[in-house]
Amino acid sequence: MKLFHKLILASIIGIFIISCGNTDDTESSSMDMSMDHGSTPFKFGMILVGPKDDKGWSQAHYEGGQYIEDKLGGEMIVADMINPADSPNLTVDQVISDMIDEGAQMIFATSDDMKDGVLAGAEQFPDVPIIWASGDSAKSDGKGYRSDLSNLGNIMGKMEYGKMIAGCAAALKSSNGHIGFLGPLINDETRRLANVAYLGASHCWQGDGELKFDVVWIGFWFHIPGVTSDPTQVANEFFDSGADVIISHIDTPEGLVVTGQRASEGQDVYVVGYDYEDSCATAPDVCLGVPYFNWGPEYLNAAMDVVHNEFSSKFIWQGPNWDNMNDVDSSMIGYKIGEAMSTSETTKLESFMDELASGKIELFKGPLNFQDGTTYLSDGKEATDNEIWYTPQLLEGMVGDSQ
Amino acid sequence: MFDFDNLKINSIRLLLTLFIIFFTLILFGISPFEVFQSIIYGSLGSESKFIRTLIVWAPISLASLALIYTFSAGMWNIGIEGQIIMGAVGATFIARSFLGDYLISPYIQILFAVLFGGLWGLLSALLKVKGNVHEIFSGLGLDFVASGIVIFLIIGPWKRDGIASTGGTDLFHKASWIPTIGNHNFPLMLIVIILFLYLLSYVVLNFTSLGIRLKSTGINVLATERFYFKSDRYIVFSYLIAGSIAGIAGFSQASGAYHKLVPSISGGFGFLAILIVLISSRNIYFSFILSFLFSILIVGGSQLQIRLGLDNTIIGIIQATFVLSWLVLQRIKVENMILQKISRVFSK
Numbered sequence: 142m143k144l145f146h147k148l149i150l151a152s153i154i155g156i157f158i159i160s161c162g163n164t165d166d167t168e169s170s171s172m173d174m175s176m177d178h179g180s181t182p183f184k185f186g187m188i189l190v191g192p193k194d195d196k197g198w199s200q201a202h203y204e205g206g207q208y209i210e211d212k213l214g215g216e217m218i219v220a221d222m223i224n225p226a227d228s229p230n231l232t233v234d235q236v237i238s239d240m241i242d243e244g245a246q247m248i249f250a251t252s253d254d255m256k257d258g259v260l261a262g263a264e265q266f267p268d269v270p271i272i273w274a275s276g277d278s279a280k281s282d283g284k285g286y287r288s289d290l291s292n293l294g295n296i297m298g299k300m301e302y303g304k305m306i307a308g309c310a311a312a313l314k315s316s317n318g319h320i321g322f323l324g325p326l327i328n329d330e331t332r333r334l335a336n337v338a339y340l341g342a343s344h345c346w347q348g349d350g351e352l353k354f355d356v357v358w359i360g361f362w363f364h365i366p367g368v369t370s371d372p373t374q375v376a377n378e379f380f381d382s383g384a385d386v387i388i389s390h391i392d393t394p395e396g397l398v399v400t401g402q403r404a405s406e407g408q409d410v411y412v413v414g415y416d417y418e419d420s421c422a423t424a425p426d427v428c429l430g431v432p433y434f435n436w437g438p439e440y441l442n443a444a445m446d447v448v449h450n451e452f453s454s455k456f457i458w459q460g461p462n463w464d465n466m467n468d469v470d471s472s473m474i475g476y477k478i479g480e481a482m483s484t485s486e487t488t489k490l491e492s493f494m495d496e497l498a499s500g501k502i503e504l505f506k507g508p509l510n511f512q513d514g515t516t517y518l519s520d521g522k523e524a525t526d527n528e529i530w531y532t533p534q535l536l537e538g539m540v541g542d543s544q
Numbered sequence: 545m546f547d548f549d550n551l552k553i554n555s556i557r558l559l560l561t562l563f564i565i566f567f568t569l570i571l572f573g574i575s576p577f578e579v580f581q582s583i584i585y586g587s588l589g590s591e592s593k594f595i596r597t598l599i600v601w602a603p604i605s606l607a608s609l610a611l612i613y614t615f616s617a618g619m620w621n622i623g624i625e626g627q628i629i630m631g632a633v634g635a636t637f638i639a640r641s642f643l644g645d646y647l648i649s650p651y652i653q654i655l656f657a658v659l660f661g662g663l664w665g666l667l668s669a670l671l672k673v674k675g676n677v678h679e680i681f682s683g684l685g686l687d688f689v690a691s692g693i694v695i696f697l698i699i700g701p702w703k704r705d706g707i708a709s710t711g712g713t714d715l716f717h718k719a720s721w722i723p724t725i726g727n728h729n730f731p732l733m734l735i736v737i738i739l740f741l742y743l744l745s746y747v748v749l750n751f752t753s754l755g756i757r758l759k760s761t762g763i764n765v766l767a768t769e770r771f772y773f774k775s776d777r778y779i780v781f782s783y784l785i786a787g788s789i790a791g792i793a794g795f796s797q798a799s800g801a802y803h804k805l806v807p808s809i810s811g812g813f814g815f816l817a818i819l820i821v822l823i824s825s826r827n828i829y830f831s832f833i834l835s836f837l838f839s840i841l842i843v844g845g846s847q848l849q850i851r852l853g854l855d856n857t858i859i860g861i862i863q864a865t866f867v868l869s870w871l872v873l874q875r876i877k878v879e880n881m882i883l884q885k886i887s888r889v890f891s892k
Contacts, residue, residue, distance in 0.1 A: 186850075220850050225712065228856065229811030230600050230801050231846045238592065239850045254711040257804070326709035360699060360710040368695060368710050368807040533706065544708055 183215035183448055186240030188233060190252035191363050191392050193221040196423060197416040198362065198392035198434075202251040202274065205436025208469075209444045212437075218245055224254060226365045233258020234265060241269055247447045249274065249440065253330060254362065256285075263293040270452040272296055272443050274436070275330060279456040282527060291454045296439045298473040299460035301337045301529065302497060303432025304388075305504055306476045307413040308341025309493045310429040311386040313486045314411050318348045321379030321387045323372060323396045324358040327544060331358075331390065333532040338388050339539050340504040345493060355384065356541025362392040373399055380410055386429070388413045397423040411481055421479045428479035430490075435475050458526070463498035505529060510537040554830060556879040557870065564869040565862055572861070574854065579862075582851045583844030592728045593843065599801050601839035602734045603628065603793035603810075607817035608824075608831040609745055610789035615826050616749065617775075617782035618762030623668045623683030625814035626690035627661040627787040631794025633694060634660030636713065636805040639720035639798070640702060649720040650733065653795055661791020662784050664690065669783035673776040695807050702805065712806040722800040734796055741789060746828050758782055790814065819867050825874075838863070 187206040191199040199221060206217040220236050222228055233255040237248050247270045250259045259273045271293050277283040279295045287293065311320050320342055322335050339354045346352045357379070360369035372391055376399035379387055389396030389412060400412035401424030414420035414431035421428035439459055446452040462472035476494070478487055496502040507518030511534040518524055534543040566576040587597045607624055614621035621627075634656035643649050664686060671682040695710060702713045723733050749755040761768055761775040761782075768775040797809050820838060824830030845859025873879065 218850055219853075222856060225802070225806040226808045228846060229808060229813075230797075230842065232802070235596060236850070239586070239847050243850055254709065257712075257715050326707070326711065328707040328709060358708065360695075360708070365710065365807070367691060542708065544703075544706060 181244070183213065183444070184218060184244045184246055185209065185215065185444060185447075186218045186220070186237070186243075186245040186248040188223050188236050188240075188248065188250045188255065189219065189221040190224050190254055191222060193219055195363070195392055195417075196394050196420055199251070201417045201434045202249065202436055205434075205440045206249065208437030209441050212441050213444055213448065215444070218243055224252075224361075224365075226368060232261075234262035237262035237266065237269075237271070241266055245269070247271065247444065247452075251275075252362065253328065259293070260287065260290070263287075263290045267292050270294070270443070270447050272440070277456070277530065279454045280530070281456070283456070284531060292452075294443065294452070294454045294457070296436070296443065296457045296459070298434050298436075298439075299458060300334055300432060300434070300474055301505075302461055303474045303476055304334045304338045304390075305341035305344075305497060306490065306494055307388055307415075307430070307432045308338035308343075309345035310478075310482065310486075310490055311338075311388050311411070311413055312342040312344075312346040312352065313489055314429055314482065315346075315386045316348070316409070317383065317385055318346055318350055319353040319382075319384040319386075320355070321376070321382075321384040322354065322356040322541070323375055323379070323387055323389045323391055324356050324541070325362045325391045326360055327358050327542060329531050329533075332535060332543065333529060334390060335539070335541075336532060336536050337504065338390075339536055341493075343538065344502065344504060345489070352538070353384075354539045355379065355382070356535060356539055358542060359391060364391075364393065364395065372396065376400065377403075380408065385409060386411045386413070389415045392416060394420055394423045397421070397428060400424055400427045403427075414479075418475065418477060421477065425480050427481050429481050430477055430479040432474065432476045435469060435473055438470055439473055458530075466494070511535070512537055512539060512543055550827075552883060553879045556882055557873050560873055560878065561866055561869050565865050568861065568865045569858075572858075574858065578852060579848065579854070579858070582848055583841060586844035586847035586851065587840040588844075595728050595730055597836075597839050597843045598731060598735065599796070600811075600843050601836050602731070602738060602796040602800060603813045604817055604820070604839055605738055605832060605835040606741070606789050606793035606796065607814050608820045608835045609741060609828070610786035610793070611817050611821040612745065612749070612826050612828060612831060613758065613782045613789075614786045615821055616755075616758045616762050617779050618765065619669075619672070619779060619782060620680050621665070621668070621683060621783065621786055622680050622818070623665065623686045624786070624790050624817060625810045625812070626683070626687040627664045627790035628794040628797065628810040628814050629687075629690040629694055630664040630787075631657035631661035631791025632798040632805060632809040633690075633697065633794070634658075634791060635795040635798045636697075636702070636716075639716040640713070644717045644720045647719050647723075649717075650722055650799060653720065653799055654737075654792060657791040657795035658788040659791070661794060662788040665783040665785075665787020665790065666780065668787075669780040672783075673779055691807065694805065694809060698805060698807060710807050712802070712804045714804060716799065716803050720799060721803050722796065731800055734800060737792065741792075742828065742832060749828065754778075754781070816863075823867060823870050823874075841866075 189199040193203040194200055210217055218240050223236055249272045251274045253275045263271050273295055275297045276295045277285040278287045278293050280286055324331055335356050343352050357375050359372050364372050372395035376396045380403055387396045397412050397414055400410050403410045404427045411427050411429050413429045418433045420431045459473035461474040462468055466472050467475045505524035507522040508520045509517040511517050569576040588594050611621055635653040638653045638656050643652055668679055668682045671677040672679045699708050704714050722731050724730055725732050757778050761778040765775045798805055820831055820834045824834050848854040849856055
């Protein structure tokens, strides 16, 4: 019992010291937070579907939030891993309400999977501006348009271009013309981006024989053990079945890890990353590059609108800044060329990018057929925005499920 | 009727356990006061937060109640997760049928949830009594099968139009949501069901021959034959009842919490309930209270990141510390010593 008393005493002292220490911390940090405009500091919520350091989709959004903090000041409230598997019984509308409780003046919800919760949250808090990235609720001619939700806007990047370049890079590097597309779940967005990767690849494929383009979907944006297929396994199966380049389209970098391992075993295999600027760092020697999102500038615009009381529900589908795709302050879509590209391949890829930029190459132009043989675009016809955004099927020539 | 000595011992144990949790949090460099203040505010701080806690409490308390039956019969019902999941499947089946648009839907959902959950429990029991398969293995296996069925349904026949995602099915029609009252959607129907089932179970387990026979099956299977009843039959009963109640927990998850079917619909609450029933040594009051404490931890804990910027896993550490230290304290019986000391001080 003596020992027990000592333990109690020690913990009381410990609690006292720590609680004192913490109050000091919070005071000093709230001092830093004070901003020049208005009396209350600008706070915004950032809801992420995966971990904020996933080296992929979620981290890109998180850094978009940090960009706002850098440029505008203010404070970001983060909630990451908001999906039913990682946070059971926590719905997105509940997170939105908690963030507003904590003083958030605007919310970013950053996954298509959050649809139900975002719509419910926007209905519940009509005075709080919400941005739902990759959604279509503000697209006035779209299927999911909600004219009643004037506080809900959408931001998405024209990743079509990034994925065309990714496909082109994969085809330039592939020696046998067999490419694996590591897909997440199936919806309009992922079909659209798988299709453009294929279009880019078939445009740039110059080898013998026909291009083989396999698409395998794991079932969600990232691996959830017991729920989705394992992307590590899928990537390995691609290589086992003869593919020599993988285009990763999931939120996390398993595709790069597997390719790196295969290469260190002596295989001649390569990979294209996705989502996050530095994803090549996972496997630099085999990385052909990465098309990535730079959410910062558009997120900053939206935040500025809120601060200046000028927010309105807009559907923003922003393309790259073709003068400098990798400019952090202006380009929504970037492409970093990886170390695995040889000089001549890089030259070819750059000229492809130039032609895309100048409009000399228009890949969404007929004749293009769907997988089941029906016509997508008749000869010479260019796709409208809606035909691109709402892609119902994979294209003819691709192998994989459309639904 | 009420065991006050037991209450005293458990209260002291609760205090000691909280103390150990405080100490653990300090070891991690986190202020326990801030954490607990935040948890309590986050779970009980407003009407809507309290209701959110109730929605989490519903499946946990029901699963705990279900387990009291199987534990009474001496069965480790690891299959509880699968029974919850199948209950949710039964509820979703109705919510997605033509009945889903009518206000009667939730009531039929309950029937189907009970049916699906009960049958899933029955499978474990039959494997046990007819096939002589140990219930832990059959339960674990059936859990996997149930989650496989859910994923198949979500990505196959019940998928959203044009989408194949494990994110979940379409939202149910509002008529299929659990009926609520008030601005903040107080789930009166659920609360009534829970209170009714707890009262009924209290009576059944303590004052009926079914309860006594369940317990005697649990205490000594071999002795039951001398009292002219078949323990096998009571094992089957316990599983049927447990599966049915767990099915209602699944209904609560599908129609009350998510309003759709998601892959991890059980939320791991079945396994959590096993811990709760172990901690409360099958005591029905303590299961009731403890399951509420745990739902406070879960709901409040989910906001720690937003409120304090802490990692979500902290709540897992708190839960684990709670369970472990409780079980250890139960073994070493410190509380009795403390009680004796206290009574000595007061008697002087």
